[in-house]
Amino acid sequence: MPGASEQLAVDGVLAKRIRLFETRPSQQEMAAEIEAVIDRGGALIAESGTGTGKTFAYLVPVIQSGRRAILSTATKTLQDQLFDRDLPLVREALDLPLQVARLKGRSNYLCLYRYKTNGMEVFKMGAAMRSDFDQIRQWSAFTPSGDIGEVDDIAEDSRVWPMVTSTLDNCLGGKCPDVEKCWVIQARKEAMNADLVVINHHLFFADLNLKEEGFGQLLPGAEVVVFDEAHRLPGIAQDFVGEGVTGYQFYELAKDLRVEERREKSGVEGMIGAADKLEKAAADLRLSLGRESRRGALADIEGDQEFQKAVNRLSEALIHFTGLLEAAAPVGDGLERCYQRAHSLRERFHLILDRDSIESVRWFETTPRSFSLRMTPLDIGTTYRKLIASDDRAWLFTSATLSINGDFSLYQERMGLEEAMTALWQSPFDYQSQALLYLPEGLPEPRISGYTELAIEAIIPVLKATAGRAFILFTSYCALDIAHEVLEGEIDHPLLVQGSAPRGELLEQFRKAGDAVLLGTSSFWEGIDVRGEALSCVVIDKLPFAVPDEPVLRGRMAALEAEGRNPFFELQVPEAAITLKQGAGRLIRDASDRGVLMICDPRLVTKGYGKTFL
Ligand code: SF4
Structure with missing residues (x-):
């Protein structure tokens, strides 16, 4: 051959x-x-x-x-x-x-056991959930793979999905009554034979x-x-890598316990009440972290009294709940699985909160309804x-x-x-003749207040010259919002803004319009392929340094400092250079593409490290 x-x-x-x-x-x-x-x-x-x-x-x-x-x-x-x-x-x-196979994570496949046992619970959760569940019922009769990606009409974040899919925690494995027809197991068998x-x-x-x-x-x-x-x-x-717990794991455990207790009837007094308390304590911990979604080092919030109280209450509720479940577990497989989950959750929760280590970073993240507490090894x-x-x-x-x-x-x-x-x-494209790099003069450093407005002023003539057909890539939502406000009414081209529609839809509109301007942050810096004249200009607002208070980055920087190394030059600059390369790479996707790359940040030429980016 x-x-x-x-x-x-x-x-x-x-x-x-x-x-x-x-x-x-x-x-x-x-x-x-x-x-x-x-x-x-x-x-x-x-x-x-x-x-x-x-x-x-x-x-x-x-x-x-x-x-x-x-x-x-x-x-x-x-x-x-x-x-x-x-x-x-x-x-x-x-x-x-x-022989080829595609394998996804278990949460991508219908779990027949949870689909059957959670039916009652779903029907108590309102009309929207009932309608989603109904669609799943119709689809489940014909699906060839159980892959929930086949269901188009239910939102990815619908609350129905966790109720009809499994996690490692709640899967009954060999003890499951539906194990013979399990979609997860079938997908894995196919993968094993491929x-x-x-x-x-x-x-x-x-x-x-x-x-x-x-x-x-x-x-x-x-x-x-x-x-x-x-x-x-x-x-x-x-x-x-590392260890973690999430608010959802507590909520789901409490919910599953109620279902299994109704089914298997342990007779342990206070079991349902303990599940309710656990769920409430987890929700209170989420509330103690403030309303907005954020991410930070656990060390920074451990002195906060509200947070500490919420942690203690959740810890007590978890210990009590696990204790009762230990007595209930022998009654049935469902309760036994809940006990194992509670036990593992308790171990991880205490491991993350109790142990500080120079080899790992402990951090938290919040979403509107949930939280994560994680311990990530630096190496x-x-x-x-x-x-x-x-x-x-x-x-x-x-x-x-x-x-x-x-x-x-x-x-x-x-x-x-x-x-x-x-x-x-190297890329086979001839960047010398296909692309033009434009570094505007006279802009202040990005840390100066009003930088984004000034950068947009410099961008507007470029957008007029290229007749739209541009991506403007930002390093923060704040800068994107400012640009959105300034550009609306300033340019005569369709203005597409990240967040106003799903990414795929925005890209489709961009391609079709042929003269649009798209404003995007991180998810538009990579994995996007727009060929031809519709994309003739990529603008980057500033050098994409990672946010220095991001907890894992902070831990990595501290570790380098402890070794006597320079985290700015050894970590932040090279990582930003790779991100910039990704963003700039959106411009020329084909041997016949032509375009302008505009990088607004003056540090590219005024700072010694600027040459790393060029
Ligand atoms: S084996 Fe696990 S994933 Fe499969 S149906 Fe049973 S509980 Fe669901």
């Missing part, structure tokens, strides 16, 4: 069988390198500039190798795109027998961290593991170091943004991949 590089050549099988396939030398080189890594094992960190065609560059050697493989992408949308679009194209072109499984990074970390069955069984059988959009791994890992690289050192399979980490001017050390250190090989393929 020809090698991967030959398959991707002008006269290769992909050119013959895929319409509009373009041969790219950098793609061929990358495919050959990946093929070699698959043969000899080890880890490769591969940066491939926009337009290299990295997806085909790894799909061809992975499929041709005939080895069992796991492909992981950053989001469920990218996972579906890879599984439904790119993978079938390459598989058919290569014409090789290959040659190639497409997952997402969240699933990888969730299962790795929870040591849950499923992926834990999948990984040992895989000979090749590919992480696409690998620049997202550190951020996602940070939210999964997330341990996970990979252990995994990779312990086996001889091939690991590929790929993305368009992993290095800073060819230096991968920040990524390697963060991910524990110091021993990995690195490689870089």
